[in-house]
Amino acid sequence: MGFVGCGALPTVHGKLARNRAAAGRKRYTVRCVEAPAGSDVSVTPRRGSDGSEGSEGSKDEDFPMLLKDYVRSKNPSSLLSQLSSDCRWKSPLGVFDGSAEIEEKLRSSLDWFLYSNFCIMKSDPDKQSFDWVASTSMPYPHRPRVVVAGSSTYQLNREGKVIEIEDSWFLRPREAALQAIPRWEDIFWYYGSPHTEINHGLRRKISESKSYYIVEESAHEIVEATIDVESENILDIGDYFPVPRAPESCYTGATRKEELYWPTRPSCVRRSGDGNLIWSVLYPTVFWGLPRPTNMPESMRVVQVPKRLLAVRKVYGAREMDGIEDEINLLVSALEDDGLVDGQPPMDSVLYFHYNSKQGFDVNGNLSLSSFYLVPFQRFHQEVAVVLPTRSEAAKRSERG
The missing domain is CATH 3.20.80.10 (Regulatory factor, effector binding domain)
Structure with a gap:
């Protein structure tokens, strides 16, 4: 002590x-x-009691909330229902075109991660943007915690479906991966x-x-x-x-x-x-x-x-x-x-x-x-x-x- x-x-x-x-x-x-x-x-x-923030969950924040639920539950079904068939997702990890390719990436990405969390720090429905911090534990013996912060913007079509998402990270993917290396x-x-x-x-x-x-x-x-x-x-x-x-x-x-x-x-x-x-x-x-x-x-x-x-x-x-x-x-x-x-x-x-x-x-x-x-x-x-x-x-x- x-x-x-x-x-x-x-x-x-x-x-x-x-x-x-x-x-x-x-x-x-x-x-x-x-x-x-x-x-x-x-x-x-x-x-x-459900771990949700006091002001989150309004209809204007449906997409950010669905993204948070996907990370925590590892179930992308609700999130995928909000995407248009020709949706494009741009991120530092690559560009994914179409809901089918996005679904494949979403369903396979979290297989490597444990105890994942996604917190929306600030959301602006008018600008269709939000700041976030995501974290996860890698399934290695030392179980390192990898934390990535960033911001995202999204666009909706007339039906209210998401047609484009663009992520900006606070660090490069290589720098995020270095967090998994055990410190002596x-x-x-x-x-x-x-x-x-x-x-x-x-x-x-x-x-x-x-x-x-x-x-x-x-x-x-x-x-x-x-x-x-x-x-x-x-x-x-x-x-x-x-x-x-x-x-x-x-x-x-x-x-x-x-x-x-x-x-x-x-x-x-x-x-x-x-x-x-x-x-x-x-x-x-x-x-x-x-x-x-x-x-x-x-x-x-x-x-x-x-x-x-x-x-x-x-x-x-x-x-x-x-x-x-x-x-x-x-x-x-x-x-x-x-x-x-x-x-x-x-x-x-x-x-x-x-x-x-x-x-x-x-x-x-x-x-x-x-x-x-x-x-x-x-x-x-x-x-x-x-x-x-x-x-x-x-x-x-x-x-x-």
């Missing part, structure tokens, strides 16, 4: 006071999170890592410079908690940065036999407007088909992050707090020079990702354990990032300025 795999994010507005010798080992508590005002994080509606670090965890899932399938690189690269990040769900920096409870100072411990209620029932999911996944830390630290971790896609957990600890909640642009800078080697802050300042300076930000960005748009962590979820989909480990010879993977403002947000800020 280790520590949560994340570190306190230093702010670009001022360094944290860290006199360990004088102040001793500070301790913080984790309390129930509230989405900060003006942030890009919105609360996800609780799913019903997995052998160092307490026991095997079935359904190991990373966030590579949620990102698409847009451009790159010497100092940073810009990625488009798909909408996704996270488990989030707020760390009260003024409290004196559950946090120990780590060797390189403060490491908040998950609340004790997260450990209830976390035995090896009861664990269903034990992924190696990135943790993220950012600051809210009031200066508190907000810790988050990706919510496993394998649980999207289940009802939203009702017995999740009060200190944790599942929220949804919309699609966004990130400027990302890799951090190499283990760094102390000052080193992480220096990397953030270098990133912000480079973005200012390139005209992508005007002055210091808002605190809650500066992110610190840490990839050397693991989280366990029980059979109900509840976060039951979060641990930080540094394994010998393991890459110490860290990133600092800034959420880039959209055009509308930039215009509002310039008006306020």
Whole structure:
């Protein structure tokens, strides 16, 4: 039972006071999170007993919903009934003409996949488009979890049948296939890592410079908690940065036999407007088909992050707090020079990702354990990032300025 795999994010507005010798080992508590005002994080509606989202299922979203049902049930009959006989489906995997060829591909494609899920993050019936994230486990001994995010558009004929579908992925098929390759670090965890899932399938690189690269990040769900920096409870100072411990209620029932999911996944830390630290971790896609957990600890909640642009800078080697802050300042300076930000960005748009962590979820989909480990010879993977403002947000800020 280790520590949560994340570190306190230093702010670009001022360094944290860290006199360990004088102040001793500070301790913080984790309390129930509230989405900060003006942030890009919105609360996800609780799913019903059938695992469906609150707003989905309207008649305008028939095709996206049928596609989701096909992935989960492996039965394409309902989806095929919505396609016209001359339908064309364009995807990174190829172009398929006619309902007969599409049916053949649909019926054969899922034979290789287990525990597949398809989540519609955003749907626009007027534009006949929707954003999605699909995930599946490959039938190999280590059961890797492959995650692909993307968007789709479709066209209807007068009878309401789909005549054309075009998919756009956030990554190339080859990059998706690489997720199935076992990472050698997995052998160092307490026991095997079935359904190991990373966030590579949620990102698409847009451009790159010497100092940073810009990625488009798909909408996704996270488990989030707020760390009260003024409290004196559950946090120990780590060797390189403060490491908040998950609340004790997260450990209830976390035995090896009861664990269903034990992924190696990135943790993220950012600051809210009031200066508190907000810790988050990706919510496993394998649980999207289940009802939203009702017995999740009060200190944790599942929220949804919309699609966004990130400027990302890799951090190499283990760094102390000052080193992480220096990397953030270098990133912000480079973005200012390139005209992508005007002055210091808002605190809650500066992110610190840490990839050397693991989280366990029980059979109900509840976060039951979060641990930080540094394994010998393991890459110490860290990133600092800034959420880039959209055009509308930039215009509002310039008006306020």
